[in-house]
Amino acid sequence: TVNGARLWQSLMDLAEIGAYDDERTGLRGVDRLALTDADAAGRRQVVTWMEQAGLTVRIDRMGNIYGRREGTDLTAAPVLTGSHIDSVATAGAFDGCLGVLGGIEVVRTLDERGITTRRPIEVGIFTEEEGVRFGTDMLGSAVAAGRLTLEYAHALTDRDGLTLGGELARTGFDGPTDVRLAPPHSYVECHIEQGPVLAEHGVPVGVVTGVQGISWQEITIHGRAAHAGTTPTHLRADAGLAAAQIIVHLRSLVDSGEYGDLRATVGHLTVHPDLTNIVPARAEMTVDLRNPDDAHMARAEEALAAFLHELEGSRPGLSLTTRRMAKTAYAPFDEGVQKVIAQAADDHGLKHISLLSGAGHDAQEIAALCPTAMIFVRGEYDGISHNPREYSTPEACAQGVDILATTLLRLANQ
Amino acid sequence: TVNGARLWQSLMDLAEIGAYDDERTGLRGVDRLALTDADAAGRRQVVTWMEQAGLTVRIDRMGNIYGRREGTDLTAAPVLTGSHIDSVATAGAFDGCLGVLGGIEVVRTLDERGITTRRPIEVGIFTEEEGVRFGTDMLGSAVAAGRLTLEYAHALTDRDGLTLGGELARTGFDGPTDVRLAPPHSYVECHIEQGPVLAEHGVPVGVVTGVQGISWQEITIHGRAAHAGTTPTHLRADAGLAAAQIIVHLRSLVDSGEYGDLRATVGHLTVHPDLTNIVPARAEMTVDLRNPDDAHMARAEEALAAFLHELEGSRPGLSLTTRRMAKTAYAPFDEGVQKVIAQAADDHGLKHISLLSGAGHDAQEIAALCPTAMIFVRGEYDGISHNPREYSTPEACAQGVDILATTLLRLANQ
Ligand SMILES: NC(=O)NCCC(=O)O
Ligand SMILES: NC(=O)NCCC(=O)O
Secondary structure, eight states: OOOHHHHHHHHHHHHTTTEEEOTTTOOEEEOOOTTSHHHHHHHHHHHHHHHHTTOEEEEBTTOOEEEEEOOSOTTSOOEEEEEOOOOOTTBOSOTTHHHHHHHHHHHHHHHHTTOOOSSOEEEEEOSOSSOTTTSOSSHHHHHHTTSSOHHHHHHOBOTTOOBHHHHHHHHTOOOSBOSSOOOOSEEEEEEEOOSSHHHHHTOSEEEEEEEOEEEEEEEEEEOOOEETTTSOGGGOOOHHHHHHHHHHHHHHHHHHOTTSSOEEEOOOEEEESOOTTEEOSEEEEEEEEEESOHHHHHHHHHHHHHHHHHHHHHSTTOEEEEEEEEEEOOEEOOHHHHHHHHHHHHHTTOOEEEEEESSOOHHHHHTTTSOEEEEEEOOSGGGOOSSTTOOOOHHHHHHHHHHHHHHHHHHHTO | OOOHHHHHHHHHHHHTTTEEEOTTTOOEEEOOOTTSHHHHHHHHHHHHHHHHTTOEEEEBTTOOEEEEEOOSOTTSOOEEEEEOOOOOTTBOSOTTHHHHHHHHHHHHHHHHTTOOOSSOEEEEEOSOSSOTTTSOTTHHHHHHTTSSOHHHHHHOBOTTOOBHHHHHHHHTOOOSBOSSOOOOSEEEEEEEOOSSHHHHHTOSEEEEEEEOEEEEEEEEEEOOOEETTTSOGGGOOOHHHHHHHHHHHHHHHHHHOTTSSOEEEOOOEEEESOOTTEEOSEEEEEEEEEESOHHHHHHHHHHHHHHHHHHHHHSTTOEEEEEEEEEEOOEEOOHHHHHHHHHHHHHTTOOEEEEEESSOOHHHHHTTTSOEEEEEEOOSGGGOOSSTTOOOOHHHHHHHHHHHHHHHHHHHTO
């Protein structure tokens, strides 16, 4: 077993970087959007910890960071673990960080015990997993796995028009090594569940069978600015009303039950000129759809497209454009790696269930390169995440990383 | 008749102050929010024109500006005309400015013709008529008329937390004279219609019978930030969805026909943290209701309050608060002044109709002090306003100000 107290301390220390006091909840949250100054400070801290743990650190052209512990077989492909340390703007301490700091804690533990492995073990930190700054999630791992190109990623811009490439250079994380990852032997990621399933089942850890499909689109609605007092209702082309109708319609698609386990979220929404007595001329919004079933997802996307088409035709002066931000299909994980994880949990005497991930993870990208699976750790408060209330107990975190240690050790000796 | 070309030139010159190029329409718009640097520059320009026209300028503690042309009877109450020169952020050249520059043009014309009047004529510029920067419309005239206090107005803040009192001082428009206006003999305001009624009737000018009621509220919705991928729909308290439901419900109140000629607009809407994969924790929006009938307005406000109450109860974790921003009842204008305006229009050979104003105007506040009415000038493109496309022809503007001149002359000799 790993040193749970040391793991916990590193989680709490990292959470101080980019910390803020959340007015509403009175809690301390984390705001460490990818490649901001806070993220760069967090990266420097974790690189220091990697080096203190004896890892050899390399940084690739996407800013992905890998810390390597050599194995005895100098030609064997490494076993990779890791996750991300970028966060959303209202985050807790665990999302992503548990996987990275857990990987480092495993290395520390192996070193203390003088344990060597046949294969090297590498701990990865992937850039812009959250996707909230530059608009595409799992970005660093997707480029490392070859699904997206470096050029696409470098050209993405944030809301201020800053490019990802420019921000990599500004923060000093535009590393020299090739971004395309040579296929590892296997990949295992430990992550908080971010949902209520483990708590509902009363188990501390889960073996993840895969990740549901994710569809992100941006919708821009053009209407016509007009005076709120004088413009008759029939002469309006109200972009804000159209956005509201889309949001309400999305909820009705979910509630209809016709699209399987569809989830729909409009997290970003702005209207322009955004003034009390002016009918909005323009609205901009994102639509985040999730579905474990690709056929259901395709039908939900079609239903949304049909509604947008109908809306556009419903009023003169209203026009809509959509832009694809991100799209991933249902991603199943490797059954062999799942078995090693389940066995490790059994060995530690920890109850577990198998479950599908509701959130996207770097593991689903690396799964294209090698056998991959994930360990989920239970969260309190219905597993709430992307919220300062996000919390997993020190015990739960240590148990997840215990399983990670045993799993990595077994895989690294295969 | 006045000098229409000179009037037009002053409208175009003033529109250059705070001008911007509107990307979407390719038109040149005006952005001169109250007490910004642009508004201050506009004020200085108009004060210069007032002084060049021989007016004696005074500024009160609300930044309201009055330019006075003496009459022959040194004890007679003045006839007041005027409007505002602050604008919304996506404005045209005419809203408010026509009334102020029209008043100055009348003075120039009287001077050129060597016409004296028994009563003084004053041209007023009222502060923050639009209400979009500090949240309450017709603010300067409401304080001048005694409906709102100076303390209330000075303490209002903009979105950056700057107070109106501070901005008055910063721009140098915190004048020394008492804000409470001594009752004028009468008040006449010339303004663009900002709606389609005159165009529909094929007449160039209108005699305004009054202003419909206006209700402005701000609604803040507190929900719970949560992960878009992992949070089951039944565990969400989505503040953005609640905002959307309010917007759609408001439209259904309008469409029901049960609230008379109700108009409803949500012009301001923001969600927080405003990120793709986070269920909104908070939403902030304004609701602008208009109704010519106070009883219908009261019932519409009740229906909205009932819906908000129902919404709050519909999901645990969702709470709503409302804040009153502005509220004015239906304000009828003086029939005597309306008759003088109609007679002046007849004398100029201009067809006219009587109509109610859809927009709020300073005239409805000054109406509490003295007999008041307004002249409306037709707008092109369905009378669109609060939009760079806002346009009235040089002829229409000159015709409105011709009627203003004749009306002021008659009232000033009463
Ligand atoms: N784990 C996680 O929060 N990933 C971000 C991508 C997503 O929205 O699912
Ligand atoms: N005339 C005008 O646009 N007034 C602003 C107040 C309102 O929204 O009616």
